[in-house]
């Protein structure tokens with residue numbers, strides 16, 4: 001008699017959704033440190049946020065988006081409950097623009113705060129910290145909408161467009177990509 005495994009296989013969506021939750025936590029911690037004027041610890045969180053968001057975005061660019069766009073055209077029908085092909089393409093284009101915005105803003109924030117991270121010039125640095133704070137608040141707000149589009153639509157499409165074996169392979173690739181943090185963040 002064969003035993004039945006009642007455990008649901010891990011899904012690519014849950015891996016990325018969990019990562020969104022962790023990125024959100026990081027942003028909240030970063031904003032607290034910026035609010036406290038704790039430059040060194042704010043910089044440390046900012047640097048980690050940049051690295052974590054970079055691998056998340058890379059996983060979506062390298063594996064998630066191509067998997068969706070290369071699914072058989074016949075699957076892109078309203079009958080399947082998935083998106084039309086144009087709809088998928090335009091949602092992904094929108095997400096890519098958001099990604100460019102996040103990485104550009106974070107890069108500028110890092111460049112702004114890095115020279116001041118360990119310096120005790122309060123007046124000069126409070127101006128830099130305010131700039132970074134504004135930038136992080138903009139990222140937080142756009143990321144919230146971005147993640148909703150992904151979690152409520154794009155991640156769900158994978159379940160309609162791909163077969164089980166392809167979904168499992170995609171999950172493994174995404175996990176692998178998310179683990180590729182620069183060595184300085186490895187514990």
Ligand SMILES: [Fe+2]
Pocket residue numbers: 057060095099146150
């Ligand atoms: Fe994304």
Ligand SMILES: [Fe+2]
Pocket residue numbers: 016020056060147150
């Ligand atoms: Fe995402």
